[in-house]
Amino acid sequence: MxxxxxxxxxxxxxxxxxxxxxxxxxxxTTASRLGDACTAADLGTRHPYIKTTEVSPTITHFKGWFVTEGTTGNQTVTTSTQTTISVSVGLNNNIEGSFAPETLGKAGTSVGLNVKVEYASTSTESNSVTWHFGQPGYYGVYKGTKKVTGTYGSLNCNRVQQGDGSWALKWIEGPDGGNFTTYTTLEEGAVRCQDKVPPDSIMAKAQTLLDCGSAAAKAEHPAGAVAPTAKQKRDRLEQHPAPPSxxxxxxxxxxxxxxxxxxxxxxxxxxxxxxxxxxxxxxxxxxxxxxxxxxxxxxxxxxxxxxxxxxxxxxxxxxxxxxxxxxxxxxxxxxxxxxxxxxxxxxxxxxxxxxxxxxxxxxxxxxxxxxxxxxxxxxxxxxxxxxxxxxxxxxxxxxxxxxxxxxxxxx
Structure with a gap:
């Protein structure tokens, strides 16, 4: 056009x-890469491409739970909300049309994860986790996910002057772009201070929230929720921005x-x-x-x-x-x-x-x-x-x- x-x-x-x-x-024509040829029929279309990504194991619900001798076995623990994650692309979290799902799909592919490609949100309510506790000890009972965030740009079809002075239609980087947020399937579990867990895992993130200090410290809140960290408070603010009016x-x-x-x-x-x-x-x-x-x-x-x-x-x-x-x-x-x-x-x-x-x-x-x-x-x-x-x-x-x-x- x-x-x-x-x-x-x-x-x-x-x-x-x-x-x-x-x-x-x-x-x-479906966009593939910057600089590929396009046609006049593509002048009114756009396609996303992923510019940056970040994967952050995130705990959405958590509770510190003390299991004593004689109380092992299956228990149902009510966890408290730590962070709420909402899927969003660009202006808001209304995933409409085809551009937003395509953006999220490409984001998941770029990090090798299966992510939500439609609107979804982790629960803001307390959640119960039923778990088999085989040994006494102090546990962090959690639900969590891998939060995927990043930035995207758009590929648009436009005329480009080539080195020999001639003109051609090619996919260029459009002037528009924005941020996206999505996440993987929720996981739940329980972890102790002494457990060896993979670094950068959801379980490791839960372990950092667990008070692994002295017995006296644990006795102060044997079944209480561990307070969110400063970073989690910042994450909460990021997850609840003022809606665009x-x-x-x-x-x-x-x-x-x-x-x-x-x-x-x-x-x-x-x-x-x-x-x-x-x-x-x-x-x-x-x-x-x-x-x-x-x-x-x-x-x-x-x-x-x-x-x-x-x-x-x-x-x-x-x-x-x-x-x-x-x-x-x-x-x-x-x-x-x-x-x-x-x-x-x-x-x-x-x-x-x-x-x-x-x-x-x-x-x-x-x-x-x-x-x-x-x-x-x-x-x-x-x-x-x-x-x-x-x-x-x-x-x-x-x-x-x-x-x-x-x-x-x-x-």
């Missing part, structure tokens, strides 16, 4: 360059940019159209409505005319606000939860909120095909079906059938 020949950063070189080989039927369609939340009285818009006016077909993005007339596919006509009242404003470019990727001529508002993601899969685009007063900023991925010069990605959510735009009145929506991985590819047609 690319920007048409226009001015400055949009200019096409004088040499005649063919459009990318993606002009053919959409293929839904999604902006409403009427008043988007500022995300790092202050409101501006006026936008610096380019003079060119565009239609954002479906390649080779008559429908294009049309702004809503009613405030509660969304951006829809519409046919252009003399009655369109410029609702299908868009300007690119406050344009910047980094590593060949355009960032811009999309200002509609017909209503004088900017495109944004609607709804109280902006990270929702299939949330519709709408228009609001321009405030330079990151929800109103979009990345534009371009086909090779000579082609007007583009892909559009929201800066705040990282989701790609597309539509469920080609029809008059169909909403333009966001999809975490884009539309793999090529319906996230548009043409930017200068009016």
């Amino acid at each position: 690319a920007v048409t020949a226009a001015a400055a950063a949009w200019a096409v070189t004088a040499m005649s360059l063919a459009a990318s080989p993606a002009a053919a039927a959409p293929t839904g 999604g902006p409403s369609a009427e008043q988007p939340r500022a995300t790092g940019r202050s409101a501006r009285a006026a936008l610096d818009c380019q003079a060119e006016i565009y239609k954002i159209a479906v390649p080779g077909k008559p429908l294009s993005w049309g702004a809503p007339i009613l405030a509660a409505d969304g951006v829809r596919l519409r046919p252009s006509s003399i009655f369109s009242a410029h609702l299908d005319n868009w300007r690119l404003c406050n344009v910047t470019e980094r590593n060949g990727v355009i960032e811009a606000s999309l200002w509609n001529w017909g209503i004088g508002g900017c495109a944004t993601i609607s709804g109280q939860n902006p990270a929702a899969e299939r949330a519709a685009l709408t228009t609001v007063n321009c405030t330079e909120d990151d929800l109103q900023r979009f990345y534009i991925y371009r086909d090779v010069p000579g082609s007007s095909k583009i892909g559009v990605q929201n800066k705040y959510t990282g989701y790609m735009t597309g539509y469920d079906r080609y029809a008059d009145g169909e909403f333009i929506r966001q999809y975490s991985s884009g539309r793999q059938d090529g319906t996230g590819t548009y043409t930017l047609i200068r009016v």
Whole structure:
């Protein structure tokens, strides 16, 4: 998906360059590595790649338990919550669409573990552990898991100029990314101070919580919960961050940019159209409505005319606000939860909120095909079906059938 020949950063070189080989039927190419070839059908898609990972044995429930002579055998011990782990990718812990599960799956593969790839959370309630205690002694009764955290980036299709001056479409590192958290299957057990356990294991982590000091110290809390360490307290804070307060369609939340009285818009006016077909993005007339596919006509009242404003470019990727001529508002993601899969685009007063900023991925010069990605959510735009009145929506991985590819047609 690319920007048409226009001015400055949009200019096409004088040499005649063919459009990318993606002009053919959409293929839904799956991203593999940075620098691999992609097609114009991939301009509206994204795929995750794992940048960093960390595996931390973590105790979720624990209790110090003293077993005396005559009390060995099966016992049920009620443990107390130490740490709560919630699966999350990016903005929140709503694992929707395909991008988040793909991210978690790749994270698990990279560390060689089977991890949760859907939303899950360890229990915040006290948990019982039934265990056979064969010998008297002081035990740490626990439930735990391996917590896997890290950072991810996205692979996006965009034009890249090669060493000989020609252009090609390749998978590049997109401007967006974030953090993820997941964990492995829970394990439960009991461990004593004198037990030899594998280092960096869940059992070893439980042993560090066990008071292995003097008998007098143990007598002070023979069956009490061991207090969490300072690190566990920090982990708890990390696991319970303040939830993102999604902006409403009427008043988007500022995300790092202050409101501006006026936008610096380019003079060119565009239609954002479906390649080779008559429908294009049309702004809503009613405030509660969304951006829809519409046919252009003399009655369109410029609702299908868009300007690119406050344009910047980094590593060949355009960032811009999309200002509609017909209503004088900017495109944004609607709804109280902006990270929702299939949330519709709408228009609001321009405030330079990151929800109103979009990345534009371009086909090779000579082609007007583009892909559009929201800066705040990282989701790609597309539509469920080609029809008059169909909403333009966001999809975490884009539309793999090529319906996230548009043409930017200068009016």
